[in-house]
Amino acid sequence: MESRHLHLYMPAIMAFIAATTSIVYYHNIETSNFPKLLLALLVYWLLAFTMKTIKLVKFCEHGVGFNQLRFCITGLLVLIYGMLLSVELNVIRMRKYVGFRNPKKVKPPEDLQDLGVRFLQPFVNLLSKATYWWMNAFITSAHRRPIDLKSIGKLPIAMRALTNYIRFRNAYEEQKQLSAGEAQPPSIWRSLYRAFGRPILLSSTYRYLSDLLGFAGPLCIWGIVHHLSNKDKKLHPQDKFFGVYFISSREFLANAYVLAVLLFLALILQRTFLQASYYVAIETGINLRGAIQTTIYNKILRLSTSNMSMGEMTIGQICNLVAIDTNQLMWFMFLCPNLWAMPVQV
Numbered sequence: 001m002e003s004r005h006l007h008l009y010m011p012a013i014m015a016f017i018a019a020t021t022s023i024v025y026y027h028n029i030e031t032s033n034f035p036k037l038l039l040a041l042l043v044y045w046l047l048a049f050t051m052k053t054i055k056l057v058k059f060c061e062h063g064v065g066f067n068q069l070r071f072c073i074t075g076l077l078v079l080i081y082g083m084l085l086s087v088e089l090n091v092i093r094m095r096k097y098v099g100f101r102n103p104k105k106v107k108p109p110e111d112l113q114d115l116g117v118r119f120l121q122p123f124v125n126l127l128s129k130a131t132y133w134w135m136n137a138f139i140t141s142a143h144r145r146p147i148d149l150k151s152i153g154k155l156p157i158a159m160r161a162l163t164n165y166i167r168f169r170n171a172y173e174e175q176k177q178l179s180a181g182e183a184q185p186p187s188i189w190r191s192l193y194r195a196f197g198r199p200i201l202l203s204s205t206y207r208y209l210s211d212l213l214g215f216a217g218p219l220c221i222w223g224i225v226h227h228l229s230n231k232d233k234k235l236h237p238q239d240k241f242f243g244v245y246f247i248s249s250r251e252f253l254a255n256a257y258v259l260a261v262l263l264f265l266a267l268i269l270q271r272t273f274l275q276a277s278y279y280v281a282i283e284t285g286i287n288l289r290g291a292i293q294t295t296i297y298n299k300i301l302r303l304s305t306s307n308m309s310m311g312e313m314t315i316g317q318i319c320n321l322v323a324i325d326t327n328q329l330m331w332f333m334f335l336c337p338n339l340w341a342m343p344v345q346v
Contacts, residue, residue, distance in 0.1 A: 018044070027125060033108065035097045042088045049081035068246040111156045118153030121279075130272050159283070161290035164195075165298075168291040171195040192288065199284040200336050206277035207337035211344040213273065216266035220259045227256040277337050285333030289326045296321050 022041060029037045056074045064071045097103045111117045124134045141151065157163055171194035175186035252258060300318060 023125075023127070030125075033106070035091065035095050038088060038091060039098065042085075042092075045081055045085040045088055049078065049085050052078045052081055064246065067248050067250070069249045069252045070246055072249055114154065116154040117156055118151070119156055119159070122156060122158065130276065159287060161294050164287040164291035165294035168192070168195045168288075168295065195291070196284050196288050196333070199280050200333065203277045203280035203284065203337045204340045206273045206280065207341045208344060210270050210273035210277060211341050213266050213270040216270075217263060220263035220266065223254065223259045224256045224263075227254055227259070281334050281337050285330040288333055289330040292326045292329060293322055296326070 022044075025037070025041065029035065052074055056071070056078050059068075059071050059074060066072060092098050095104050095106065109123060112120075112123055118138065120134050121129060121132075128134050138151075168191060172186060172188070172191040174194065175191050179186045253262075296318075
């Protein structure tokens with residue numbers, strides 16, 4: 001009877017099951033807010049990291065290098081398991097839920113305690129953020145009946161105009177203190193960068209990754225065509241270690257079926273990063289517009305009536321500042337990632 005060689009497939013199947021189980025397990029821990037359940041995952045990551053490290057060391061001792069696919073995969077798994085183990089140890093250090101007398105209790109965010117908040121994008125897990133899976137219930141209800149303001153719910157605290165106005169004002173006050181001894185006034189652009197620069201950098205990073213993944217399509221198609229049109233397929237010398245043939249990374253990536261799968265995954269990741277870049281840029285632009293509009297409104301309330309009567313500030317100028325100029329700044333934030341990504345696209 002011919003063997004099916006299940007030992008070649010079972011480790012990958014069990015690893016996939018373990019990854020899926022850990023994701024569900026993490027979700028349940030976050031929902032229940034009971035971090036002591038993380039001890040089971042801590043033991044699992046520690047054992048996995050130890051076993052993969054031993055395997056990698058054995059490969060190095062027997063001359064297996066980067067040219068072999070198994071060595072690259074094992075090294076990548078050691079890196080991933082090491083990062084996951086570091087995250088668990090950092091959670092223990094920050095939360096102090098094991099080995100400390102006074103564990104640190106973390107309350108759920110105020111937005112999650114408010115039943116009126118329906119926008120859950122900042123609070124869901126990474127997969128739900130990338131796929132917007134949490135919006136399925138909202139989209140289904142919108143398909144059945146028209147949407148009203150009650151169905152949309154309240155805005156999260158971080159997206160409200162008052163919150164962003166306070167953030168911008170604090171950044172502007174810092175610039176005033178830094179420029180107190182100088183003749184120049186505080187920089188508005190530096191204040192905006194201080195308050196809203198980090199999300200724009202994140203959006204630009206997503207856009208760079210999306211554009212770089214765009215090169216994967218032509219390369220994969222070229223590899224597929226080259227593999228199918230190469231009729232003179234020469235047998236490469238087989239590298240055997242431990243009495244087993246180890247496929248090389250180059251030979252693996254030259255296979256048309258592998259390239260087809262990589263092409264599919266590259267397109268999915270490209271669209272995911274592109275959508276994430278658009279989302280972060282649009283959200284940041286809306287927050288900036290709310291902060292600037294609130295700042296202008298507070299400034300107008302402090303103007304004396306003489307400024308209006310003498311024509312130094314007209315109602316038309318105020319409307320332009322509140323409506324037109326703030327919208328231009330918002331659109332500038334929308335298009336910032338496109339501006340930085342132009343050299344990569346060209």
